[in-house]
Amino acid sequence: MDKAVTLLAPGGIEQLQVSEQQPQEPGANEIRIRHDAIGMNFLDIYHRRGLYALPAYPAVLGVEGAGTVEAVGSAVTRLKPGDRVAYAGAPVGAYAATRLLPAARAVLLPDGVPSKVAAASMLKGLTAYMLLTKTYRVEPGTTVLIHAAAGGLGSILVRWAKYLGATVIGTVSSEEKADLARSYGADHLTIGRDADVVAAVKRLTDSRGVDVAYDGIGGGMLAKSIAAVRPFGVVATIGQAGGPIPPVSVDELRPGKSLTHPSVMVYITDTAAYLTAAEAVVGMQASGITSTIAREYPLEAAAEAQQFLEEGRAAGSLILVP
Template sequence: MTDHEIRMLGVGGAEQLSVAPHQPLIPAVDEIRIRHKAIGVNFIDIYHRLGLYPLSEMPAILGVEGAGVIEAVGSNVRSVKPGDRVAYVGLPVGAYSATRLLPAERAIVLPEDIVTTLAAATMLRGITAYMLLHEDYKVQAGTVVLIHAAAGGLGTILVRWAKLLGAVVVGTVSSSAKAEIAYSNGADLVIIGRDADLVKQVSSFTGGLGVDVAYDGVGGSTLIKTMRCTRIAGTVASIGRAAGAVEQNAVDEIQKQRSLIFLRPSVIAYVSDIERYHRAATAVLNAMREGVVATIGATYPLDQARVAQTDLEEGHSTGSLLLIP
């Protein structure tokens, strides 16, 4: 069977993704070559394709997350060996390919009890959840959290991990079917529909106080509604822009809320620190053993990357999406 890779030919729509033959490369002294078993599809891939986070060279191979088996290592590599199962997260891009070269320090060795495909679906979102729930805001028993897209890839993990910590979880979803998923993950209240009166329902549920912390991956006009759902001196983390860029008047809303803490965390920047990256990855592996794992919403052959990205971009999916070489 011929190996393939997905090349992004330029900035634009999913039609910019092209299937091409792939030739495995020889690792440099501090690199490994991994043969992918599964590749995570994430919004950051779409942001790269759209030019919101520009890439320096074209054509480019997208993707910042995957898992598989090490095929070869460079002469200086001692931390891992051929045959090890590993997962990874972070730059440089290059995951949409049958194999890839990777700095050896990026490799997270998978214990025997962690399934490779689940690691590929969980690691990036798991590290993001760790950053949001443990470091950006220390969620604990009784913390009231608001999680948008609560049945999505990141939302599923956030709900499960927040409940593991004893939090009270309010989720939002776009349909009744997705609400069932969010409730099954442990959400205490799920608000359905983009036109729902989010602020009113959250106020009613919290006795007028608002949530302690809100995680908003939607952006656009939703972010202001999210701010209005948050208590005085609460925290809002803007973690995506699925519905568009953050509106400028969001700054005014921060002032209206009085002492609202506004965060724009970046998991890619977070994992650029190798020590922090490995600490977070270890926490994710431990949380996976406690049931904090991604739900794999769908898998696609690697050559169907266009379809996978379109499904994610248009909101047709739940859980995490994987490409399978």
């Protein structure tokens, strides 16, 4: 019997229960994947808390993973048993040793990309692709502000932004995380949760401000991100790890700043967009632009791993290993 981690109802980590399951037979357009590794994201926390409600409970959380195709449906021709694949996006169900997955979500992995790296980096890589190419097109000469620059998403954003020729200003909470962010290529850093981010950005940009800020912290940081962006620059709010996002007055956006709230889960519901982005992400993974794996947990320890992630202590990505 295989293992799965089931969310009984929205709430705390006590709502996560380890259970046994039988491998299921795929439908016509599905595959069954046996996970080598399962990626963890703050989205999993939001699902567990009920901030983003799931269609029904009990439910198996998780939106990304990597492993080996075990079985394919009768209409699947692109994939075969034994193929190494990764995926990200809906439907949820990754916190399990095996799962059924729409075949269209699976992306073949080259030999040079380990499953654990792919599982830790797929959704975050897709988010980085969306932010750097769709939300605001980053190119040589662009100056970006990346919050949590040593985190799972931040580590990819820093590396990819540098690959595109940008100047990167990052924020981190500790000297330890600062060392990591520097190793990823960050040009400048503000260190500490109480650091004056706006003053630092103004100093580093000759009072101009950054072209674009990526804010996954939320809470009171969003106002600071808006203040740190140049006139007609862009702020992308992509999460609220630091607390709920307060209302924003349009007066805060003077003169001509733009505030956007992109959703990678919505973006990749379009299969063609998803596959284009996923191919770019796998290519970046092959070149070394990946999320750093901070910790590995056995699947049965998903509750402990979620608590660690929720506390904001992870310098990189967490993965579950069945």
